[in-house]
Amino acid sequence: MERTDLIPVQLVCRHYKIPLAFMDTLQEFQLIEITVLKDDLFIHKRELNKVEKIVRLHYDLDINIEGIDAIHNLLEQVHALKQEIRALHNRLRLYEDF
């Protein structure tokens, strides 16, 4: 993994004004993945979007981590179902012209 793709967790916490413990909790719930390099904590930049979303849900909407975890799983299911609908719709097109 490229070091440049990693962002120090402390920097993320400072930017979003969130305690370090919050990031630990997110990792415990397996909502984000934290990389440890020489005792320093980092998150991959692709995780940043997810962190931003979780921060908004938690601090702006007062949703606790258990709730966010449930939402995260449900949104993934919705996404998978939408993909499946699309695939089925495209498969249906195979027969529509007959």
Add this chain to the structure above:
Amino acid sequence: MAFIDYYKILGLTKSASESDIKKAYRKLARKYHPDLNPNDAIAEKKFKDINEANEVLSNPENRKKYDQYGEHWMHAKDIEKEQQRARYQQSYQGDRGSYSQTEFSDFFEHMFGGASSRAGGRQVKFRGQDFNAKLQLHLKEVYTTHKRTLTVNNNTIRITIPAGVENGQIIKIKGHGGKGINGGPNGDLFIEFSIINDTKFKRDKENLYRTVDLDLYTALLGGEFMVETFNGKVKLNIKPETQNGTKVKLKGKGFPKYKKEGQFGDLVITYQIKLPTHLSSREKDLIKQLQTLRS
């Protein structure tokens, strides 16, 4: 520009307490927040409405003004100017926040001149609006990766369309949506592809299907047969006594796999054996002889 009943939007009455407003806002925000309703324009509109209602009703000064003028809100500025002139004071200037002007209704702009900054607490940052666009392409166009220039909300962007993109597939162009609110990040641009298939091929993901007509004699005796694939012709060896509906799979002659450079699906050819018509009397005789031989 119509009067907007902010109490109604939050499902409250005029006597609602600050805590009622906060609770109602939180409840509705949880229901319609864009993070919880991705790509849902209706939820997004509702979220903006409840956000606007909350901006007014959660701010005591704005709420007082809103309650005071009520249905006469159209004349609010005139009344206020008159009162202020009488008091020899400068005209009222609402605090202009960083909320994008277009995010609030005309009604809000008229009443308050812009968003007020929140008193104390954490200022809520919101992502900008996500934009949705539909792009129509022909199947041939998505056979290869190519670049395309699009104009979305007066902004020109150049995007790369990967080969193998599917009908109905949505790709996200990060940060090309509406501007963030209160310093929040920009929204994203979602492009939905509508693929028009005007070819002889049917497509299911990376596999292509085609039915070809095969004459009776080649089917019976075998031989060579030229078949058109998506990117050229190939010669096929037809086995003797090939049955109607026989399928052959041409490996790697299908459609490109999405985001897998150099990898292709398969092309499945189905033989449809064409029986001869308008038989001459000699042909009929020969076929009768064949029939006799077979029985």
